[in-house]
Amino acid sequence: MSKSDIEFDRQHIWHPYTSMLNPLPAYKVESAKGCRLTLDTGHEVVDGMSSWWAVIHGYRNPRLDAVAHRQIDKMSHVMFGGITHQPAIDLARRLIELTPEPLQRVFIADSGSVSVEVAIKMALQFWLAQERPEKHRLLTIKGGYHGDTFKAMSVCDPVNGMHHLFNRAINSQLFAEAPRLTPDDDWAETAGDELRHWFEQHHHELAAVILEPVVQGAGGMRFYHPEYLRLIRQLCDDFDVLLIADEIATGFGRTGKLFACEHAGITPDVLCVGKALTGGYMTLAATLTTKQVAETIGHGPGGGALMHGPTFMGNPLACAVAAESLAIIAEGKWQQQVAEIEAQLKQQLLPLAECDAVKDARVFGAIGVLEMHHPIDVAIAQKRFVELGVWIRPFGRLLYIMPPYVISTNELSRLTVAMKDYVETQSSIKA
Numbered sequence: 001m002s003k004s005d006i007e008f009d010r011q012h013i014w015h016p017y018t019s020m021l022n023p024l025p026a027y028k029v030e031s032a033k034g035c036r037l038t039l040d041t042g043h044e045v046v047d048g049m050s051s052w053w054a055v056i057h058g059y060r061n062p063r064l065d066a067v068a069h070r071q072i073d074k075m076s077h078v079m080f081g082g083i084t085h086q087p088a089i090d091l092a093r094r095l096i097e098l099t100p101e102p103l104q105r106v107f108i109a110d111s112g113s114v115s116v117e118v119a120i121k122m123a124l125q126f127w128l129a130q131e132r133p134e135k136h137r138l139l140t141i142k143g144g145y146h147g148d149t150f151k152a153m154s155v156c157d158p159v160n161g162m163h164h165l166f167n168r169a170i171n172s173q174l175f176a177e178a179p180r181l182t183p184d185d186d187w188a189e190t191a192g193d194e195l196r197h198w199f200e201q202h203h204h205e206l207a208a209v210i211l212e213p214v215v216q217g218a219g220g221m222r223f224y225h226p227e228y229l230r231l232i233r234q235l236c237d238d239f240d241v242l243l244i245a246d247e248i249a250t251g252f253g254r255t256g257k258l259f260a261c262e263h264a265g266i267t268p269d270v271l272c273v274g275k276a277l278t279g280g281y282m283t284l285a286a287t288l289t290t291k292q293v294a295e296t297i298g299h300g301p302g303g304g305a306l307m308h309g310p311t312f313m314g315n316p317l318a319c320a321v322a323a324e325s326l327a328i329i330a331e332g333k334w335q336q337q338v339a340e341i342e343a344q345l346k347q348q349l350l351p352l353a354e355c356d357a358v359k360d361a362r363v364f365g366a367i368g369v370l371e372m373h374h375p376i377d378v379a380i381a382q383k384r385f386v387e388l389g390v391w392i393r394p395f396g397r398l399l400y401i402m403p404p405y406v407i408s409t410n411e412l413s414r415l416t417v418a419m420k421d422y423v424e425t426q427s428s429i430k431a
């Protein structure tokens, strides 16, 4: 008798961040529609994760499905070297329209991590072109996450990041302390002293600062005061350092603004977007920069080319779906959807801060987080959540959701009720 599919999967297929010896269980999903996943058992679960920030318009969105079908009937892929196509042009137009005015040059990358690599190459080539090779280091803030490729790993949190294993293979960057003040705190002028110190000491060797604006995602789901961002923008200007904003998780409305940088009223020199870019249909990301940065690189060594060009760059199928996803964003419904999700999350999650097992409850835009005192047993919690009809994937001490924007009030309540159930079970065990 052949192995069951699940048994085959366990033995042969790596899943994210789990061992091959005793992997966490994987649930087999047959199909998905709207905000629901259907398992092979026929059981339906409400998706609280948007497949990691990505599926903002829901699964099998009719508009995105239609565009994907139309594009497949023309061509799924063609190389981007020496060739261009309508989907790439439409996508770049949309990106330039949606992002702040100075961001005018677009590099279409194949995943978030790659867009971060490209952003870093832009910064390094920018200084090389000005014959300032000593400006080659990066400054970031602790608690960040920028992806799984090597240069991106080098700017993830150095201790809690998932990559400390590779410390000896990764050249070390500069890490300022994680911002302490949250968006709800009063700003204290002294909060910026440490940052100023880093710039004063290191500006001569700094190519760029890279950070996630206001919301630190996979590094710990923390929200920080936008004034930090305003200050860093100012310091970058004063000390001649580029600012790279990684909006791969926060972009396209998730935090209540189209881009999280807007909370601070700043524009970065380089912007990374990904995850929700295609509405979560397939992998695609982009790195945008200014005319000035692009033209400076253009005067640099290597004939002025940006030294990156992946095989599937500008994939037409992904670009077509992304352009349509951004068309939906441009219509603006996300504003009310995110505001409503935020209000409901505040009402239903913040009171759970009173429970024994909960260290902190926080909500920002369409993101709800319960930070527990103790690490969560993912396998046990996940099983319980599936029984309760929800898909929530905790990590570490964090129980968090960032649902599709199109989620209904009832579906969102299913998620928060399940989170409450978990918290109450834990609190009573401890009591």
Ligand SMILES: *Cc1c(COP(=O)(O)O)cnc(C)c1O
Pocket: 111, 112, 113, 114, 116, 145, 146, 147, 148, 212, 217, 218, 246, 247, 248, 249, 274, 275
């Ligand atoms: C997910 C993420 C990345 C990496 O994107 P991938 O598509 O997984 O390579 C980088 N930065 C941030 C902020 C992210 O949330």
